Structures are given as C-alpha cells and as structure tokens.
Amino acid sequence: MRIGIAGIAIESSTFSPHRTRLDDFHVTRGDELLGRYDFLAPGKPLTEGVEWVPLLHARAVPGGPVVPEVYDELAAEIYERLGEAGQLDGVFVDMHGAMSVIGRTDIEADLVAGIRRIVGPDVLLSTGMDLHGNMSRELIGLLDLATCYRKAPHTDAWDTKERAARNLVARLRSAGRPLKAWVQVPVLLPGEKTSTRIEPAKSIYAQVDEVEAMDGVLDAAIWVGYAWADEPRCQAAVVVMGDDEQVITAQAKRLADAYWDAHDKFEFVAPTGTLGECLDQALASTARPFYISDSGDNPTAGGAGDTSWTLDKLLRMPAITESELTTIYAAIVDPEVTTAAMEAGVGATISVEVGGKIDSEPCGPVALTGRVTGIDTTAGAVALAVGGLHVIVTMRRKPYHIESDFVALGLAPRDADLVIVKIGYLEPELYAMAADWLLALTPGGVNQDLISLGHHGIDRPMFPFDPDMPDPDLTPELI
Known part of the structure; x- marks a missing residue:
C-alpha cells in the first residue's frame, strides 16, 4: 500500500502581535521528511508492505497567527505534491491542531478539506495531534482516524504520531473506516492548569488508556483545546473510535462527563x-x-x-x-x-x-x-x-x-x-x-488570565468565561 505524509504544524496565539512568516517554518520534503519518523525507518514493522510517500511538512515554534499568503503557499505545495504522487491508499496528516491564519477560522479543517478534495472519498486520512489542538465537528468529519497526546508535558508526542500511523495501516489492512463518537466540552483552560502531572487531569487521562483497551474500541482521545486563540472550535473535545457503536458512544460520554465534572477543579501546575x-x-x-x-x-x-x-x-x-x-x-x-x-x-x-x-x-x-x-x-x-x-x-x-x-x-x-x-x-x-x-x-500574548484577553469569537456559554453556566448536553455525535 502507499501512504502519503503531509502537514503544517504550529500553535498560534491570536492575542500575540507576532506574525508567523515563511522563514519561521522549517519545511521538509522527500527523504528529509521521511527521516523525521524513527518508526518509519527501514526494517520497522510499519514499513512492511507499505511505501511511505513523503510530500511536505512545515513546522514552526508556536507564535502569532500565520499570514495568509504563507499558509496558501504551503497548502498549495502540499496539494500539488499530492496530485503528483499517484494513487494513495492513505495520508498521514501530521499537524498540531491550533494553527490560526489571519482572517480565517478552523484552518486545519481547511487544510484537510483540500487534501480530501484531491485524494477523493476512498482514501483514509489519519492524524495524531497535540492535546492543545482543537477538534471541531468539521475536522473530525473530514478525518477517518484521529488521536492526540495523553501527556502534558508531551513526553508521548512521537508515540502518538506512531499510533496514528499504526492505526491507519491497521485499518487499511483490515476493517476500513471506524466509527467515531465525538463531543465537545465547553471548557477552555490553559495547559498550565491541565497538566497530566497533577490531578484532576492525571486521573482523567488515565481513563483514556482504559477506554482504548476495551473490546470494540480502536482509540480514544481528549483534546484540551487551545486557550489563546479566539475561535468557536477552541474548547475541549473527546473522540472515541471503534466498531462497536454502543461502546464508543458510551465511552465518549464517560470521558466528556469526567472532564466536565472536574471543570472547576483544575489548578495551576505550580504555586x-x-x-x-x-x-x-x-x-x-x-x-x-x-x-x-x-x-x-x-x-x-x-x-x-x-x-x-x-x-x-x-x-x-x-x-x-x-x-x-x-x-x-x-x-x-x-x-x-x-x-x-x-x-x-x-x-x-x-x-x-x-x-x-x-x-x-x-x-x-x-x-x-x-x-x-x-x-x-x-x-x-x-x-x-x-x-x-x-x-x-x-x-x-x-x-x-x-x-x-x-x-x-x-x-x-x-x-x-x-x-x-x-x-x-x-x-x-x-x-x-x-x-x-x-x-x-506575567503579561504577554499567552497571559494566564484568560478573562482579561477579551475573547469574543468563542462559543458561549463556556467555562471559565461563564462560571455559573448550566451543565451542558454532552451527548456524543456518531460520525
């Protein structure tokens, strides 16, 4: 089978005056891109019977929003290389999930939509994201497989990318597209309050491993969301994938409930x-x-x-x-x-x-x-x-x-x-x-005092912006 690799990865604060330009990105193509992934080295299990086709990957140190012409240039090259790659069975989309482009919203969904238009409806798309990314309804609808880190600090970043690639290969070889149970949780907190080193995130994320181990479940993920961007997609989200509709729906509800039940208990990771x-x-x-x-x-x-x-x-x-x-x-x-x-x-x-x-x-x-x-x-x-x-x-x-x-x-x-x-x-x-x-x-574009920043584009009500909001409906949607 043939699987393409592409993506753009950056975390962008819309409250930062910095602007991310092309020279802020490290762009890799071809063998240099393929060499990023130790788990795709010759002789590794994921290379048996698989040709990995490196297209383009761009990554940058987190910063301010990307200027539109830079995003358009990078996306256009990804699309061009996809068009020239020949028949693909899948694409591994390596992205962060919290990129912002000036004047646009939900740009990862835009990127994946462009990939989908080129490869068609039958090619499987898989991603492994940062848990500080955002998983919107549009994005999960475009992807076939999605997962994210389970540790903050992100000591499992490369494990997550490998899991995304492994899930993709497994589903191409056997059962095809899994079902996805998705639900957003109207909570938006900084990473410094949701570190998995301490409670309650430590116990909540421990449940993700428990869910993944269940029969009928392929993968489970909780996105914290990105607190320093001002878009409707910026909030926590849960996705559980698998083949048992009843199990994945129930477990997505379980994880979403666990996150909401603790929404007012998260504390800073240090004094x-x-x-x-x-x-x-x-x-x-x-x-x-x-x-x-x-x-x-x-x-x-x-x-x-x-x-x-x-x-x-x-x-x-x-x-x-x-x-x-x-x-x-x-x-x-x-x-x-x-x-x-x-x-x-x-x-x-x-x-x-x-x-x-x-x-x-x-x-x-x-x-x-x-x-x-x-x-x-x-x-x-x-x-x-x-x-x-x-x-x-x-x-x-x-x-x-x-x-x-x-x-x-x-x-x-x-x-x-x-x-x-x-x-x-x-x-x-x-x-x-x-x-x-x-x-x-301290002050700056990622000030921990979220209320002072002036969010106006997020969905409301949302905690902590609406501290007395009623309990939300956390019924997962089956996709």
Missing part, C-alpha cells in the same frame, strides 16, 4: 504569584536552583518572545544585579542585539536596547549595558552579563528547555541561584533540575 511575589520568595529561599516561569510570554505557547516587562523588572533590582547571586534569564529575542554582541565578541561591553520591538505592551525596548560572556553561533544566541544577571538574547524566537542550550553559552543552570525562563509548566529536564519552582503570572 503562582505576581513576578514580584515569586522573586521575593525565590530570594528568601535556600533551594537552588530556584526556577520561575515567565509564563505570559512563553514562546512555546505562542508568545512573541520579546516581551521585555520581566527583564525590565530584573534590571531594576539590585538584589539581582548587584549581589553575589547568579541569575539566568532565558530568553528574549532581538536579532539586532544578538548581531551586535556577536560582532563585539566575548569580553566586550555593549550598550543596547533589548526586546519590546514585536510586543511593545506593556513595556518597550529596555536599556541594557552588559558584558558579552557567551556566543552560540549554531543557535544564534548570546549571553550578556549585568552584574550577576545573565540575559540570553536570541536571533530567532527560541525556547530554552534543555540544559545543553544553556551550556552552549557557557552557562550552568544547575549551579545558578535563580533561573527565570519564558515557559509555562517546566519541561522534563528543567523540572528534574529545579530544587523549587513558581509560576509567575
């Missing part, structure tokens, strides 16, 4: 506070390294990455800049400053204005005079020291989730006193490293 409160607690603590999440400008949730509000506060604190403490701030994007530091070289002192050039609210560029202590040409990043404060500045929007990225700049986060990172919940390496951790509620 929270204002930036000032978090810094006071960190400075008073003996736990080292002490991590603080600068959550409002988290680039892996869609933040612009150059919000300078937190950096401005740090530079004004003698307890940070004029003490013997070592504080790392990771990171802020500013290509002009990064270039200037690289040209000056390690050991040079430069005076620059950093950040606040994409997202100028609530703070514009910040004046900084610092010594260049590290340059990472591969990543396009520099470290600038202002007393004990080490500020990472990057050429492009870049998350700092792994220790080696710090080390490449000559920084040792394990030996630091404070590490302040533009992130939501800590990714596994940082989580394991942190002696203590707080989540600072």
